[in-house]
Amino acid sequence: MNPESTRAAIERVLADCGPVIVACSGGIDSLLLATIAHRRSPSTTVVAHTVTPAVPGEGTGRVVTHAERHGWTLELVRSNEFEDERYLANPTDRCYFCKTNLYAAIAPLRHADIARADAVIVSGANTDDLGEYRPGLDAAAEAGVRHPFVEAGVGKAGIRAVARHLGIVEADLPSSPCLASRLYTGTRVTEARLRSVEAGESVLRAEGFEIVRCRRRDAAAVVELPIGDRDRVTPALLD
Incomplete structure (x- = not known):
């Protein structure tokens, strides 16, 4: 499908949903879904x-910027995964407990306004996600x-x-799962560890590394970069 027909297919799914609440992380998938949904209705x-x-924080910043620029109705919510020991233990299905808490936090928005009573929560999951282990699904x-993209048969490409067709500047934004995904399975999720991961990745991105992962296992840290970027890393960057 060309971009216009792809967009039309997504809009048909959204029309079938009726009122929607878009779960938007700030990545390109959910940003696009929010853009199409808002423009449609x-x-x-x-x-x-x-x-x-x-x-x-960059993800939050992108969402807030788009909302202010385009007039979205934006609700910032706080989920309770950091009060959920099952999530904090960081098992292989951590994502399940993360998403359970996320959707539980979003659900009350349906009752904030009578017009939202029948609203459907929609996500930016796409067909490429279906071939991976995704307990969040x-x-x-x-x-x-x-998942309108899945229902419309749309993948990441x-x-x-x-x-790009709609002029969204983040069209080529690299995928960036949540910061907890940087912790090795079984390494307890703490705010301090996530802050250190975010800070490390921010430093490297500021140096021009577009795709970077800083992973943590207890006190140890591992930096993952594309093979072509490894020769650019200096000892000073890793201090």
């Missing part, structure tokens, strides 16, 4: 963003969340193509 679209130590299914 601003009065029945709410954008929800969770403020948590696991979400990079189980949490979404339990919460009745719909299609998302980027539509985003």
